Amino acid sequence: MTPMRSLLRVAPLLALLALGCDRDATLSDMGSSADLAGSDLTGTDLGGSADLFASDLKAGFSDLGSFADLGGSSDLGGSADLAISSDLGSSSDLGAASDLGAARDLGAASDLGTAPDLGAASDLAVASDLASSPDLMTVADMVPPADLKPASDMALSCPYHLAHEVFSSTAENTVNALVPVGWAPIDYGFNSDQHYFVWMQKGGAYKLVHEVFSSTAETTANALAAQGWVHIGFGYNADQHYFVWMKKGAAYKLVHEVFSSTAETTVNTLAGQGWGPIAFGFNPDEHYFAWMQNGSAYKLVHEVFSATAETTVNTLAGQGWTAIGFGFNADEHYFAWMQKGAAYKLVHEVFSSTAETMVNNLAGQGYAPIGFGFNPDQHYFVWMRNGTAYKLVHEVFSSTAETTANTLAGQGWIPVGFGFNPDEHYFIWLLRPC
Secondary structure (H helix, E strand, C coil): HHHHHHHHHHHHCCCCCCCCCCCCCCCCCCCCCCCCCCCCCCCCCCCCCCCCCCCCCCCCCCCCCCCCCCCCCCCCCCCCCCCEEECCECCCCCCCCCEECCCCCCCHHHHCCCCCCCCHHHCCCCCCCEECCCCCEEEEEEEECCCCHHHHHCCCCEEEEEEEEEHHHHHHHHHHHHHHCCEEEEHHHHHCCCCCEEEEEEHHHHEEEECCCCHHHHHHHHHHHCCCCCCEEEECCCCCCCCEEEECEEEEEEEEEEEEEHHHHHHHHCCCCCCEEEEECCCCCCCEEEEEEECCCEEEEEEEHHHHHHHHHHHHHHHCEEEEEECCCCCCCEEEEEEEECCCEEEEEEEEHHHHHHHHHHHHCCCCEEEEECCCCEEEEEEECCCEEEEEEEEEEEHHHHHHHHHHHHHCEEEEEEEEEECCEEEEEECCCC
């Protein structure tokens, strides 16, 4: 078992997305060196030193969910668990992003097995608050594949609600209670210890919200929304290691910063030079993946350092490949959800080379990837929708997850969010139109 996977067990997921600056205990944001030209952070990577194994071509993320926006996720990216998900990033499994959700973020055991965070939910007469997922991107943590629309093109967001639940059953019940009263899920993820991040945009400016608790994250997001800021990426962050993929034309940049303040500054500096963020996530030890597409062919970039990940992605972009999913990956366990009509397949491979081969084999049979992520121990979640009703599938193995998803698809349910979740802590961001 790698050091990273040991951390996944012990500290549930590195204090996930150290997005943490709570109102009552604000972390001092000390500057880290900016990754403006692809230069990597060295010993300052607090999440643990990187395992220097040979880099593998290919990629995917974080946090926050899946890269595909199938009617539910709002993360253009990710992340990863992607994302979308987020899970972008950060998400990383992201999808993840991160298994597009991303096992990317490690958390503190303090939040495991505790009662749901009722914070903001109590104001809505809802008994619970939803919880987060890792892939996505974590990233992820699920994470974004396409260029984000500028905030000026988006409707003013108001208001937001962040649900946080310990169990899949209560998460599902909470979402189904909120939807009939006007709330719509926009992002899904895993979060073991309530460290949240939200990237927001206003014109050409960007803000990075980093809060320890769901109630404060929700309050901060709503305060900024009232000032005209619009969400563009969600995730969790155990220890404040952020990554942001940015794009200008056919070129890509990978920002990697230890603190939220420096990440925000670096992104705004690059935005002033014409770069636009397309994926967000959390990455404790600089293992990146990026899925790329060229026609019906797919490549999975896997690099240990941000500089080499950026170089490899740009080299492939120069050959006609387009990045469609990003994330964090500590030990080369990849997942990819693929779709063909109303049928779904879940690819789960330990190595990037076999993951890439399997995805291309299925693509040759007419399947198209709709979500990517990182998953060290095969705990999957899938949010599915049927009209205004939602189901949360939670399975330990890829085979049962695939079977359950296909069974529900046969009954009219459509998957809208994917990720990795080792201990059943879920989060869901919801939006209610003004």
